[in-house]
Structures are given as C-alpha cells and as structure tokens.
Amino acid sequence: MQPSMHTVFWSYLFVALGGALGAMARFALNVFMQRDVAFPWGTLGANLLGCLIMGMLAHLIAHSTWFNEAGIIPDQYRLLFAIGFCGSFTTLSTMVMELNTMLQRNELFYSFTYLFSTLVGGFACFYLGFAIVRSLR
Numbered sequence: 001m002q003p004s005m006h007t008v009f010w011s012y013l014f015v016a017l018g019g020a021l022g023a024m025a026r027f028a029l030n031v032f033m034q035r036d037v038a039f040p041w042g043t044l045g046a047n048l049l050g051c052l053i054m055g056m057l058a059h060l061i062a063h064s065t066w067f068n069e070a071g072i073i074p075d076q077y078r079l080l081f082a083i084g085f086c087g088s089f090t091t092l093s094t095m096v097m098e099l100n101t102m103l104q105r106n107e108l109f110y111s112f113t114y115l116f117s118t119l120v121g122g123f124a125c126f127y128l129g130f131a132i133v134r135s136l137r
Contacts, residue, residue, distance in 0.1 A: 010076070011075075011076075011079055014076050014079035014080040014084060015079050015080070015083050015084040015087075016084065017080060017084060018079065018080040018081055018083065018084020018085040018086075018087075018088070019084040019085070019087060019088040020084075020088075021084070021085055021088075022084060022085035022086060022087065022088035022089035023088040023089070025046075025085075025089055026042075026046045026088065026089045026090075026091065029042055029045055029046050029049070030042030030043065030045075030046065033045045038107070038110065039110055039113075039114065040094075040095075040098040040114065043091060043094050043095055043098060044095075044114065044117055044118060044121075046089055046090060046091065047090045047091065047095065047118050047121075047122055048117075048118070048121050048122060048125045049089070049125070050086045050089045050090035051090070051121075051122040051123070051125040051126040051129070052125040052126065052128060052129040053081070053085075053086055053089075053129060054082060054086045054090075054126055054129065055125065055126035055127060055128060055129025055130040055131075055132075055133075056129035056130065056132060056133045057077075057078070057081055057082045057086070057129075058082075058126070058129075058130055059129070059130045059133040059134055059137075060077075060133060061077070061078055061082070063137070095114075095118055098114065099111050099114060099115060102114065
C-alpha cells in the first residue's frame with residue numbers, strides 16, 4: 001500500500017525539523033568544544049554524542065510499546081530524531097575532510113587517534129546508550 005500525500009508531507013517535515021535542530025546543535029557543540037585547531041574536538045564530540053543518542057533511540061524504537069503508551073507514533077519519532085536530528089548532528093564527511101587535512105600535514109598520530117576514537121568510541125557510545133535505556137526500563 002502506498003502512503004498518502006499527507007503522510008509523505010509529514011515524514012519530510014519531521015526529517016527537516018530534526019535535521020535543522022541537529023545541524024544547529026552540531027554547530028553549537030563545535031563552537032563550544034573547538035578550542036584547538038590541531039585536533040577536531042567538536043566533530044569528535046558530535047559524532048560520539050550522536051552515537052550515544054542513536055543507541056538510546058535504537059532501544060526505544062525496538063521496544064515500541066513505550067511509544068504506544070506515550071502516544072507517540074514510532075515512525076515519526078524515528079524520522080524526527082534518528083534520521084533528522086542524528087543524521088545532521090553526526091557527520092562522516094567532515095570527519096573524512098579533517099582526517100585528510102591531518103594527513104596532508106603529516107600528523108599521523110592525530111589522524112589515527114581521531115579515526116580510532118571516532119570508530120571505536122562511536123560503537124562504544126552506541127552500545128552505552130542502548131544499555132542505559134535498557135537498564136532504565
């Protein structure tokens with residue numbers, strides 16, 4: 001069954017609203033954290049925090065009875081927060097650009113530390129977020 005135009009409109013609106021909020025939050029976090037130009041603390045912080053939030057959302061979405069009891073439609077919540085907010089809050093393209101900049105400056109230690117911190121830290125934060133919500137339920 002194909003979704004109605006009304007449903008499609010609201011889906012795009014939820015993604016757009018979440019995306020705008022995520023982009024503004026990432027910019028604010030970057031302004032707050034980026035004190036040193038040698039290491040991209042703002043992007044790393046946004047990616048790790050975004051993974052933590054996504055882990056929490058993943059658990060909440062997987063157990064949709066919570067959504068039904070709260071009167072929230074799970075798909076709309078996923079569009080707003082998981083796809084919209086977290087999608088624009090976290091950023092792979094900026095991370096790759098910053099890694100390239102560090103490699104161009106021959107900063108091998110910083111570049112590999114950043115890559116490792118983002119990948120392993122992101123997975124750890126996702127799992128931590130999932131575990132936090134699971135323990136609270």
